[in-house]
Amino acid sequence: MIRVVVVDDEALVRSGFELILNAADGIEVVATAEGAQAADVIRREQPDVALLDIRMPDVDGLTVLRRIQELPAPPQVAMLTTFDTDEYILTALRLGASGFLLKDTEPEHLAQLVRTLAAGGVVMSPKASRALLRSLPGAGGTQDADVARVDLLSDRERDVLVLIAEGLSNADIGTRIHLSAGTVKDHVSSILTKLRVSSRVQAALLAERAGLLNGSDYGDPTARNSRR
Template identity: 80%
Template sequence: MIRVVVVDDEALVRSGFELILSAADDIEVVATTAGGEAVDAVLRERPDVVLLDIRMPDVDGLTVLRKLRSVPDAPVVAMLTTFDADEYILTALRSGAAGFLLKDTAPDQLAQLIRTLAAGGVVMSPKASRAVWQSHPGAAADDDAGATRVGRLTEREREVLVLIADGLSNADIGTRIHLSAGTVKDHVSAILTKLRVSSRVQAALLAQRAGLLDERNRAESGR
């Protein structure tokens, strides 16, 4: 079972996520809470995944994220937001969040997104992540620097990077391109080093901003 904690200041949002996710056979919502009790709930329940509202009146979601990231055996944290261009999202991703979900995400997609997070993948809407990046004042300079670093990757590393941006875990990437999990792990480590980022989600953002996913989609549509 994938154990999930939902953190949001609105009881209706918490109950809605709990109702939807609890319908899946392999997911258990072990707690729902407002931000002030989030860390205590995580320490008590030891979830695999935390869905964390980024904007809460009682405590800032970024503050909660930093505290959760310091917990021993920290869970995977994905941010919840209402706005696809929320200026706080980029800070959260750079602070260790594994992705973000819009609160109006289709209910039939939620369970699979939780599975992706639990398996070590990243969760980001390409449209929303573009809006997030463009809301950042240094976006143009970041684009140029990121494109330069992406250009230094080998063909195989670029292939792996695209699959990271698709949200696949190391095991899923290995299955997709017929490599062992250890080899994929080595490729991911090399990618993070070359891109000068510290997480898969940051690498995924660079892949999207460098146009790798668009290139892949054009190639596939032309077949």
């Protein structure tokens, strides 16, 4: 059973997420909270996943995120936001959030996104803006620069990077491409080093901006080779 805590300042949002997730197999919302109580509730309940509103009037989501990241075994955290261009998203990702969700995420997708988080994957709204991608720490500033960084990866590392961006955990990636979890872990470490990023979320964002996920360049071997 995946244990979830939902943190939001709006009671309607909390109850809506609770209703949707409790109807899904293998997921239980063990508590909901507003910002001021969030860290204490998460410390007490020890959930696997926390869905955390990024903007709250009493204690904002970034403050809560900092507090729960200090716990011995912090949950996987996805930030909840109304705007895909929210300026706080990158700060949350730097602080250790495993992704972000728009509050208008389709209900039928929500349970699977929570399962992805619980398995150690990353989740990002498909509406992520180019403004957010351009703000990626360590970004080269142009798509060509990002493609050049992705081109440092081996073919197998690019395969792993695409699956990271799809939200798969190391174990799921290993199952998909027939590698041990240890080998996948080594590939992930190499990917982060070569891309000069510090997290799976940042690697996924860079891969999207470089066109690796939509196939623009990488779907055409001739185009890809011409960049080398």
